[in-house]
Amino acid sequence: MVQVQAGGTAEFDAGGEFDRQVARLLEAGYPAVAGVPEEEFAARVAPLRQVVVDRAAELSAPEPENGRVPFLLVVSRALVPVEEAVARTTLAGKSKPGIVDRHYKPGELERFTTLEELRPAGEPAAHLLFGVERGEEFCGAVPADAMAEIAGRGRTTLTMEEGLALVTQYPAALAKNKCFSLGATRCGDRRVPALWISEGAPKLGWCWEGNPHTWLGMASADGGVGARVGV
Known part of the structure; x- marks a missing residue:
């Protein structure tokens, strides 16, 4: 989406x-799940609009097929x-619709939480994430090594919520042989959550941090100050 200036x-x-x-x-029914009217839901996230408007000059148009989007x-x-x-x-x-892999035991998803250092201040109801890449360059790499490389670049891996936001907003970002892990959500063991394709739908599963897969990369985002802005 672009606009032409003078x-x-x-x-x-x-x-x-x-x-x-x-x-x-709104179309996906988020307000109903949250138990609030659509108008209230929209009003709660509205303050974040000015943040992206102020940063428009440094943002580029989304390229979901290439796995890059400016913000979520x-x-x-x-x-x-x-x-x-x-x-x-x-x-x-x-x-x-997407499904949760059966290898998550009932109630176990609650144990997978965002790494402390990546939680937006104040535990906001919503936040913006900038400079998102699905990370297919890490397909075939050991997840632990991919996470170390991403950190070395000053970037951060994505959380479950952020990965789901990417697929919700840009379904084309999840494609055959271009699926991705979500290393910023962990439960204290060697499992790394991931989103892949199963039977024609997205699936939230997990893989071991030491096991590479040719079809599974590592999604990441800008890790700088102000990269996660909440409200």
């Missing part, structure tokens, strides 16, 4: 993209539980 210069319409992401969450509006699991968010994902051009 003189013919094209600039990414960050405000318009923010509005589209809010509309997508991410809703906290306190408002929309992970299981509900998974069920509101689909693949591009498909309607079959």
Whole structure:
């Protein structure tokens, strides 16, 4: 989404993209799951719109097929539980809802939480995440090594909520042989959550941090100050 300024210069319409992401969450039924009217839901995230507008000059248009998007509006699991968010994902051009892998035992998802250092201040209801990449360059790499490389670049891995936001807003970002792990959500053991494709739908599963897969990369985002802005 771009807008053309005077003189013919094209600039990414960050405000318009923010509005589209809010509309997508409304369409997916996020307010009903959160137990609030649509108007209240939209009002709660509205302050974040100015953040992306102020940063528009440094943002580029989304390229979901290439696994890169400028920012994501991410809703906290306190408002929309992970299981509900998974069920509101689909693949591009498909309607079959996402599922949680059976290897997560009943109630176990609650044990997988965001790493302390990556939690936006104040435990916000929603936050923005900038400079997102699905990380297919790490397909075939040992997840632990991929996470170390990402950290060395000054970037951060994605949480479950952030990975689900990516697929919710950009279904084309999850593609055959271009699936991704979510290393910023852990439960204290060697399991690393991941999103992949199963039977024509997204699936939230996990893999061991020492086991590489040719079809599974490591998603990451800008790790700088202000990379996660909440409200």
